[in-house]
Amino acid sequence: MEVLGFLADGILMALEPLNLMLILIGVSVGLFIGAMPGLGSVNGVAILLPVTFLVPPGSAIIFLAAIYYGAMYGGAISSVTLGIPGASTAVATTFDGRPLALQGRASLALVTAAIASFIGGSVANVLFTLFAPVLATLALSFGPPEIFALMLLAFATFVGLGGDDIAKTVFSICFGLVLASVGYDQISGAPRLVLLDISGFLHGIGFLVLAIGVYGIGEMLWTIEQTRGEVTTTTPRMTVSGMLADTKEALARGWKGTTIGSFLGFFVGVLPAAGATPGSLMSYGVAKMVSRAPETYGRGNPDGVAAPEAANNSASTGAMLPMLTLGIPGSPTTAILLGGMVIWGLVPGPRLFTTETEFVWGLIGSFYVSNLAALIINLAFIPLFVWMLRMPFTILAPMIFVLSITGGYAATRDMHDIWLIVIFGLGAFFLRKFDYPLAPAVLAIVLGPIAEPTLRQSLLLSSGDPSIFFTRPIAGPITVIALILIFLPALKYLRRRKPAAAE
Template sequence: MEILSLLGDGMLIAIQPLNILLILVGVTVGLFIGAMPGLGSVNGVAILLPITFLVPPGSAIIFLAAIYYGAMYGGAISSITLGIPGASTAVATTFDGRPLALKGKARLALVAAAVASFIGGSVANIFFTLFAPLLATVALNFGPPEIFALMLLAFATFVGLGGDDIPKTVLSICFGLVVAAIGFDQISGAPRLVLFGMNGFLGGINFLVLAIGVYGIGEMLWTLDTTRGEVTSSKADISAKGIITDTGETFRLGWKGMSIGSVLGFFVGILPAAGATPGSLMSYGVTKMLSKNPKEFGQGHVSGVTAPEAANNSASTGAMLPMLTLGIPGSPTTAILLGGMVIWGLTPGPRLFIEQSDFVWGLIGSFYVSNFFALVVNLAFIPLFIWMLRMPFTVLAPLIFVLSIVGGYAAMADMFDVWLIVLFGIGAFFLRKFDYPVAPAVLAIVLGPIAEPTLRQSLLLSSGDPTIFFTRPIAGPITFVAIILILLPALKYLRPAKARPAE
């Protein structure tokens, strides 16, 4: 009952006129920041951080958290309407969101993304409110072996993303891991795979640059090639009745993805250095693996939208937990929020809940309010997003190209990244032409920089003994499950081919 009383006090703080205004402005600005390729929640929060010095610290972090929420919702918009992920957290949404839009079901995809984001955020808020101190302690027990075991489990789900051609899927994953290794070695500091001596490779491959190239330029080239430019605009009814109907369809067809994404996303989000991107990718893979019709994923399955969208919103709330309770940021965006709290004279950690109770519970209360307003704002702007899709593809294709180039340049202000975008786009196009799955390579590039250092740190801890992944109480079960999932596809090659039924 004490928690409910504190939450009630926090909600009263969150609905004060100034805070309500900041939440409404924050989620709206965040929605469009998330939808713009190359920006995302990290850049949005960083750019708007100086504005917060005009308001009290409690209102300031409520405003920044609202931007964070809005950006998590907004990342799906360009993924669905243009096929360009607004941020790395929305890459998995592209897999099924864009095919739905091309089938004329853009409204269903946008409603599914909004509703799943709301459900994921709501579940995460409840977990956060009830179990914050306990979950923070569990997250603290995750060392390098546990995080590597979790990454191995994520890789195990990738095999299902490449269809039935397992060798091509494994090759795609290996290619992604090689690309992820470009740049300076995180442990020794030595440069690796710096192609042709180009200094641009020393900083590694920016994942956002890769995602924009593959899913922006590559998708545009693929669409032009397969349709010879004869792409008709998407038609969709944008009435309130239609949105309500699609909400029902979302729950009917995408409930499993929402459930998996909401829970899995939160627990991945609370792990330091994990964040929303691995959570959304893992949720997509697990949902596909547990689906009765996995072959429908990638063709426009509603659960392929609800799983990553529920997960990235759930993970964004989960990432706040170690920041507030331990002073350890769970994602790049929460690292900026942590810096803001220090500037405002607040010290994150266990005593924050005691010494600054009004601040903490006001922030937690704002999570609930921001989540609701983000849903309302998102649904209100669906007609605008549908209007974007009504443009002929002869107009959309140049727009996608310009947005991809500008978004890639805006991320690091480096022309080298622009050339990489074009190169990755052409490469992705030819991979699809030769029936190589692109998704496993992209996902390997996301998790490679997390998996490699944790693997090496674990082996350093154990003096090179790999049994450390099997003997630790948390890492052991995760590793066993991951190995079983990796070996499962091999069984179909061992089974004798079934006789075809008589025609």
């Protein structure tokens, strides 16, 4: 009951006129920052951090957290309407959100994303409120072997993302891992795979560069090739009755993905240095694996939109937990928030809940208010986002190209990455023509930089003995489950081959 009393005080603090105004402004700004390719919550919070020195520290962290919430919602907008992930956390939303938009059902995709985000954030807020100390202790028990086992489990879900052709899926994963290893080695510091000694490769290949190239330029070229230059428009519904029907359908068809994403995303987000991106990708893969119709994923299944959107919002709240209780940022955005807290004279850690009770519970209360505000603002703007799709593709295509180039440049300010975006776009177009799955390659470049150093650190801890992944109490079960999921599709493939050979 004491927790409920603190929570009520925190919500009342968040509803104070100044804090409520900052929440509404922060969510609105974050919504459009998340929708802009190449920006995302990290850049948005970093850019607006100096503004917070004009208000008290409690109001400042509430404002930045509201931007974080809004950006998580906004990432789905460009993923659905343009096929370009607004941030790495929204790349999985593109898999089914964009096909829905091309079918004239962008409203359903955006409503599903908004509702799933709200439910995922609500579940995470409740878990955060009730189990913060316990979950913080659990997060501390995750060392390199546990993190690698978790990444291996994520790779296991990739096998189901590439269809029935396992060989092409494995090739796509390996190609993504090769791209992820370009640049300086994180442990030895030696340069690797620097093509023709071009200095631009020394900083590696960023995820956004690959994602914008594949899902921006590549998707644009594919659509132009499929339509043969014809003027194409969608016929979205923008009436109140239409949105109500979409809401009903989103709840009916997206409940399973929302449930998976809400819980899985939160627990992955709690882990230090994991963040929302692995959580959203894993949730999409798990939702597809447990679905009765996995073949509909990637073709416009609302459940494929609900799972990653619930996960990235749930994980964004989960990433706050290690920051507040342990002083360890759970994502790049929370690292910036941590820096802001230190500047304001607040020391994150276990004692923060006792020494700065009003600040902590005011922030937790703002999570609830920001989540509700983001849902209302997002639903209010959906007709505007859907209206954009009424434009002919002959107008949308140049806009997508310009946004892809400017978004890629804004993220790195390096012309080398602009050329890579164009090259990856052309490569994605031809790989798609030869029916190679692109999703596993994109996902591998996200998790590769996390999986490789944890694998090597684990083997250093065990003097090269791989049994460390099986003997530790947390890493062992996760590793076994991952291996089962990896070899299960191969066994199914061999079972199908035997009757065919007999015939």
